[in-house]
Amino acid sequence: MPPVITLVRKDLLRQVRDVKGLLLYLIAPLFLTTIMGMAFGGGSIFGEQRISAIPLALAGGDLPEEMKERLAEGLQETELFAVTWTDTATAGRLVERGDAKAALILPDRLGDRFFTGEDVEIGLLKDPNSPVKAGLVELILTDALRQFQAGEAAYRSLWPEDDWSRAGDAAVVYEDFTSGDPRRMLRALRRDDGQLREGLLDRAERWLAFSDAMQEPAVTFVRHDRQEWEESGTAGAGSASLYDLFLPTFAVFFMMWGAANIVRELHRERENRTLARLLVGPVSGREITLAKWVTALLVGASQLLLLLLFGWVLFGVNIGHAPLAVLLVAVAAGAAAASVYLVLGMIVRTEKALDALTTVFTLVSGMIGGNFFPVDAMGPTLLFFGRATFNYWANRAYSDLITHGRGLEAVVGEISVLVAIAAIGLTLAMLLFSLRQRRGVLV
Amino acid sequence: MISVQDLVKKYGSFVAVDHLSFEVERGELFGLLGPNGAGKTTTISVLSTLLPADGGTVVVAGCDVGRDPGGVRRRIGMVPQEIALYEDLSARDNLRFWGQLYGLSGSSLHTRVDELLEAVELTEHGRQRVSRFSGGMKRRLNLAAGLMHGPEVLFLDEPTVGIDAQARSKILDLIRRLNDDGLTVLYTTHYLEEAEQLCDRIGVIDQGRLAALGDKDELIRQIGDEDTIRFVLPPEAFDDLVAAAAAWGAIGDPEIRRGRVVLRVVDGGRALPQLQAWLEARDLPLAHLEIERPNLENLYLNLTGRALRETT
Numbered sequence: 001m002p003p004v005i006t007l008v009r010k011d012l013l014r015q016v017r018d019v020k021g022l023l024l025y026l027i028a029p030l031f032l033t034t035i036m037g038m039a040f041g042g043g044s045i046f047g048e049q050r051i052s053a054i055p056l057a058l059a060g061g062d063l064p065e066e067m068k069e070r071l072a073e074g075l076q077e078t079e080l081f082a083v084t085w086t087d088t089a090t091a092g093r094l095v096e097r098g099d100a101k102a103a104l105i106l107p108d109r110l111g112d113r114f115f116t117g118e119d120v121e122i123g124l125l126k127d128p129n130s131p132v133k134a135g136l137v138e139l140i141l142t143d144a145l146r147q148f149q150a151g152e153a154a155y156r157s158l159w160p161e162d163d164w165s166r167a168g169d170a171a172v173v174y175e176d177f178t179s180g181d182p183r184r185m186l187r188a189l190r191r192d193d194g195q196l197r198e199g200l201l202d203r204a205e206r207w208l209a210f211s212d213a214m215q216e217p218a219v220t221f222v223r224h225d226r227q228e229w230e231e232s233g234t235a236g237a238g239s240a241s242l243y244d245l246f247l248p249t250f251a252v253f254f255m256m257w258g259a260a261n262i263v264r265e266l267h268r269e270r271e272n273r274t275l276a277r278l279l280v281g282p283v284s285g286r287e288i289t290l291a292k293w294v295t296a297l298l299v300g301a302s303q304l305l306l307l308l309l310f311g312w313v314l315f316g317v318n319i320g321h322a323p324l325a326v327l328l329v330a331v332a333a334g335a336a337a338a339s340v341y342l343v344l345g346m347i348v349r350t351e352k353a354l355d356a357l358t359t360v361f362t363l364v365s366g367m368i369g370g371n372f373f374p375v376d377a378m379g380p381t382l383l384f385f386g387r388a389t390f391n392y393w394a395n396r397a398y399s400d401l402i403t404h405g406r407g408l409e410a411v412v413g414e415i416s417v418l419v420a421i422a423a424i425g426l427t428l429a430m431l432l433f434s435l436r437q438r439r440g441v442l443v
Numbered sequence: 444m445i446s447v448q449d450l451v452k453k454y455g456s457f458v459a460v461d462h463l464s465f466e467v468e469r470g471e472l473f474g475l476l477g478p479n480g481a482g483k484t485t486t487i488s489v490l491s492t493l494l495p496a497d498g499g500t501v502v503v504a505g506c507d508v509g510r511d512p513g514g515v516r517r518r519i520g521m522v523p524q525e526i527a528l529y530e531d532l533s534a535r536d537n538l539r540f541w542g543q544l545y546g547l548s549g550s551s552l553h554t555r556v557d558e559l560l561e562a563v564e565l566t567e568h569g570r571q572r573v574s575r576f577s578g579g580m581k582r583r584l585n586l587a588a589g590l591m592h593g594p595e596v597l598f599l600d601e602p603t604v605g606i607d608a609q610a611r612s613k614i615l616d617l618i619r620r621l622n623d624d625g626l627t628v629l630y631t632t633h634y635l636e637e638a639e640q641l642c643d644r645i646g647v648i649d650q651g652r653l654a655a656l657g658d659k660d661e662l663i664r665q666i667g668d669e670d671t672i673r674f675v676l677p678p679e680a681f682d683d684l685v686a687a688a689a690a691w692g693a694i695g696d697p698e699i700r701r702g703r704v705v706l707r708v709v710d711g712g713r714a715l716p717q718l719q720a721w722l723e724a725r726d727l728p729l730a731h732l733e734i735e736r737p738n739l740e741n742l743y744l745n746l747t748g749r750a751l752r753e754t755t
């Protein structure tokens with residue numbers, strides 16, 4: 001058997017025998033994913049395969065039916081909410097029973113308040129058993145309201161004369177005019193002596209123009225920084241689940257730790273002198289480095305794949321359509337991770353130093369490379385730095401495959417980058433190893 | 444089989460091995476004896492190609508360590524001072540691994556593993572994890588791992604450190620047997636008794652320099668041939684003794700140390716009857732008599748200024 005295979009076999013055997021290590025690097029990520037699943041999935045592991053719309057109750061506001069419907073539609077269009085209109089008391093009960101994750105209690109005369117610039121206080125009831133979902137509701141609505149208010153403020157500062165409260169008979173006309181019912185609008189205009197009609201039409205025109213200009217959706221869940229987002233007709237933000245967004249980046253992140261741990265073994269072997277024994281034996285430094293690389297690759301890639309597989313089975317993570325691409329990315333990512341951590345392992349002298357370096361490196365790379373949030377949400381500055389990390393390319397590949405439902409051809413670029421990083425890193429690590437071996441610093 | 448000429452090895456500016464020279468014959472069991480920090484491990488590391496030398500030439504089994512490290516590596520076995528084993532694997536898996544690395548496979552690998560487990564008396568524990576082994580068992584397996592490929596020369600770096608007398612004698616027996624079968628052994632230790640019992644020749648090393656070299660008798664001759672006689676004498680008789688002693692071949696004047704007379708003589712066997720007669724004539728008893736032949740402990744003290752026990 002070639003020495004490299006003997007070495008790899010030995011390392012893998014040790015991994016398997018090391019129950020604690022196995023638990024930590026294979027089972028712990030699975031466990032954490034499950035926890036994450038429970039947090040987003042509402043308690044049941046197997047129940048909700050995809051993040052469904054969050055049930056939201058709306059009450060109060062004494063708005064015309066038409067407006068109620070439009071508001072509900074607007075909220076449902078985001079695919080984040082399933083909206084029910086009800087009365088205040090029922091809303092409270094719905095939240096209590098958990099049938100709604102949150103309820104919004106709108107104040108009386110909501111429409112008037114908005115248009116006359118009075119303070120608008122909206123009551124928010126949150127289901128204490130679903131803190132994540134309820135929190136999400138609060139977050140999104142707060143953001144939406146802020147945008148709405150900003151729009152209002154901008155409009156009023158542009159056309160202060162349009163203040164509805166100073167529009168004479170405004171209350172009546174406004175009610176008919178905003179009902180959306182052409183008959184009522186017509187009636188309102190008929191009653192007019194002409195001046196109101198002109199004024200209203202002017203204002204309506206301005207208002208429509210303004211809101212067209214502000215057409216950006218009020219609620220954005222994921223920012224569309226990357227062009228491909230719009231182009232992909234198959235899977236937009238709507239159909240991707242939170243698992244599709246987060247599980248791959250988590251899996252890549254855990255894979256990084258797993259690969260780093262194998263490299264750490266190299267230092268442990270140096271410290272307990274088995275490395276000295278190897279160096280006295282019939283293996284070259286290049287073979288020892290290569291063997292550690294292969295082991296780190298195998299462990300990292302299988303960990304990554306296992307986690308994705310777990311996500312697929314339990315949460316319906318979208319890997320079924322391109323299994324080969326998912327596998328290739330995992331192998332390329334594992335190879336890149338193995339190389340990068342081997343180089344790190346070769347520039348420090350002790351396991352302790354490597355531990356510290358690896359921890360900082362992994363956390364920073366994870367942060368700027370898009371492991372804590374979807375790569376699609378990375379701004380241009382972050383993207384600039386993120387591209388320098390190897391994990392960014394793995395995250396991006398999985399974003400293409402899983403979030404956007406694309407195939408192998410879409411990730412050839414990312415795979416190439418990963419393979420290049422792997423090749424350069426491995427060569428460098430081998431050189432560093434030989435250099436250190438010749439200088440006798442490895443024993 | 445091993446030839447070391449003017450070997451120098453430095454760590455930065457610190458000289459760990461200082462112009463060391465010695466030769467080891469084929470089939471010899473050579474001991475490198477020295478206290479902690481003497482440079483034993485450093486020497487073995489250079490000889491086994493782990494560390495580059497800073498000066499001198501080293502030839503092992505016909506191969507120069509600097510020019511043909513691969514050739515050296517194929518012919519040597521090394522047992523490091525530390526337990527260099529994979530503790531999370533079984534004894535058998537450890538031996539299998541080292542055997543496979545040297546190209547053994549199939550039934551020859553299997554047979555070799557069995558043989559060595561048998562030799563180090565670990566057959567029954569073959570499937571047990573090394574982490575559960577006692578110190579003595581680990582030491583024996585550590586030795587076995589260096590023998591898997593049947594080397595021509597074996598470097599043993601303090602293979603008995605930290606284990607009890609019984610486990611130690613098992614290891615020493617095994618080394619003796621291996622040497623009887625023709626294996627050349629370079630054995631380092633800081634235990635004088637081990638070197639004395641086991642080795643054909645001993646090099647005493649201290650602060651990186653060779654302080655003495657030879658078989659046991661040759662070494663002893665280096666500190667001179669004097670015997671030491673100790674006994675208790677009433678103090679009033681001491682002055683008379685000083686006057687008489689010169690005639691018995693005494694070296695220097697007798698001294699009193701810790702209440703006893705210390706008399707150094709050329710030949711204890713001849714001086715003793717004369718001393719006895721002298722005492723009888725004065726009606727004095729011969730109490731607490733002790734005769735000490737020259738030994739390596741004295742030699743070692745002379746050479747290194749340190750008692751071996753202090754270094755353990």
Ligand SMILES: Nc1ncnc2c1ncn2[C@@H]1O[C@H](COP(=O)(O)OP(=O)(O)OP(=O)(O)O)[C@@H](O)[C@H]1O
Nearest residue numbers: 454459477478479480481482483484485486524633
């Ligand atoms: N890597 C190193 N860097 C600097 N100094 C070292 C290094 N290794 C050993 N030394 C020093 O070189 C000297 C010789 O060390 P060496 O390990 O060869 O001694 P030794 O005879 O094997 O001792 P021991 O009986 O404790 O094993 C010691 O003073 C030690 O402190």
Ligand SMILES: [Mg+2]
Nearest residue numbers: 483484485524
């Ligand atoms: Mg030593």
